[in-house]
Amino acid sequence: MDCSYFRERINRYIDGELGYLEVAELQGHLSFCADCAEELAHTGEVRGALAAWGRAELAAPPGFAERVMAAVEAEPLPGSPRPLGRAVNDALDRLDEILGRIPLPGGRTIPVKNVLGAGIAAAAVIIQLERRHLRRARELKPL
Amino acid sequence: MSTSNLHKWALLPDPTPSELSRATAGDAEAFKLIVERYQGMVYSVAYNVLGNFTDAEDAAQEAFLRCYRKLPQYRSEATFSTWLFRLALSSTIDYQRREKRRPDPVETPELVDGTAPQLGEGISAATLTAALHDLPEDYRVPTVLRDIYGLPYQEIADLTGRPLGTVKVMVHRGRASLRLRLRAERED
Numbered sequence: 001m002d003c004s005y006f007r008e009r010i011n012r013y014i015d016g017e018l019g020y021l022e023v024a025e026l027q028g029h030l031s032f033c034a035d036c037a038e039e040l041a042h043t044g045e046v047r048g049a050l051a052a053w054g055r056a057e058l059a060a061p062p063g064f065a066e067r068v069m070a071a072v073e074a075e076p077l078p079g080s081p082r083p084l085g086r087a088v089n090d091a092l093d094r095l096d097e098i099l100g101r102i103p104l105p106g107g108r109t110i111p112v113k114n115v116l117g118a119g120i121a122a123a124a125v126i127i128q129l130e131r132r133h134l135r136r137a138r139e140l141k142p143l
Numbered sequence: 144m145s146t147s148n149l150h151k152w153a154l155l156p157d158p159t160p161s162e163l164s165r166a167t168a169g170d171a172e173a174f175k176l177i178v179e180r181y182q183g184m185v186y187s188v189a190y191n192v193l194g195n196f197t198d199a200e201d202a203a204q205e206a207f208l209r210c211y212r213k214l215p216q217y218r219s220e221a222t223f224s225t226w227l228f229r230l231a232l233s234s235t236i237d238y239q240r241r242e243k244r245r246p247d248p249v250e251t252p253e254l255v256d257g258t259a260p261q262l263g264e265g266i267s268a269a270t271l272t273a274a275l276h277d278l279p280e281d282y283r284v285p286t287v288l289r290d291i292y293g294l295p296y297q298e299i300a301d302l303t304g305r306p307l308g309t310v311k312v313m314v315h316r317g318r319a320s321l322r323l324r325l326r327a328e329r330e331d
Contacts, residue, residue, distance in 0.1 A: 011315040015296075039322075045263050046321045049271055050290035052260035056268070057183040058190055059253040061200055065178045068207045069171060077169035078214045090212070101301055109301055 003029075003036055010040050014047060092116065156180075157223040167214040174214075178207055181224065183255050185231040190252055191287050192235045194276050198242065206234040232292070236302050239284065265329040274324040278317055285310050286317030 006029045012018050013026055030037045092113035101109035158166070158177055165173035185206050190199035210230055217226055251269040262271055275283055284303060288294045300307045
């Protein structure tokens with residue numbers, strides 16, 4: 001069988017997404033295909049290196065904590081009344097956390113707040129158009 | 144393996160309830176203790192996702208400001224470090240979407256003493272960070288989230304707003320690019 005068929009499966013194997021029969025089929029192929037076996041080994045090494053790198057703790061730049069604290073000093077106290085824009089944004093963030101995201105066709109998802117924002121903007125446009133229409137109707141009304 | 148690095152950060156000692164309530168009440172010294180304890184974790188997340196020092200510092204600072212504002216919302220169902228880790232990830236992804244990233248030369252970050260990892264034969268921190276730096280952003284971000292931080296594919300799709308299938312393809316291509324790059328480094 002064509003190696004490209006198995007190459008596609010190597011990543012899914014590493015991610016633990018293959019079923020029992022697919023694993024057996026892949027292992028059968030690897031037993032005689034040195035190229036695919038090498039690709040599996042090297043991809044596994046890359047994944048191992050990345051996972052190990054994730055356990056490293058990078059040193060923050062000198063003075064970082066002081067710069068954060070200077071920015072924090074300019075903030076209102078946590079939980080105190082916030083500017084309207086940020087309060088609305090925080091409320092929508094919380095809504096996102098509670099409701100999650102809205103699935104779209106094709107596997108995409110979008111945050112609830114984007115849908116609400118688009119809905120509010122559309123409603124504002126419709127109201128504005130309707131008001132203009134009514135105003136013109138009044139202006140054209142025969143005396 | 145998939146969540147190993149979330150568990151690693153969860154091992155950091157949480158602030159005590161007293162420290163947390165003081166920080167939530169606006170005590171700057173109490174919040175500074177939190178910043179000093181977790182700055183390595185937050186900066187590491189920002190650097191690995193964004194791939195350059197300047198943006199990483201800005202994004203890490205934003206993550207701590209968001210943490211400060213959201214402290215009253217923290218509930219102890221999750222450990223504080225796990226809560227902050229996820230907040231740092233989402234804050235960094237928001238930054239990455241919003242800001243046009245600045246070009247930056249490849250520089251190997253400094254590690255906190257005693258955290259130098261064994262990356263494997265012939266792979267150094269310098270070669271790995273250079274290889275990650277050179278990945279197209281579309282590949283790097285999902286690959287970092289999947290293979291450095293062990294996030295499930297669905298969570299990466301939600302965070303990045305991309306279809307699940309696209310995220311998988313990007314991670315597979317990111318791994319392939321890294322594999323070829325690291326193999327070339329070894330052979331040089």
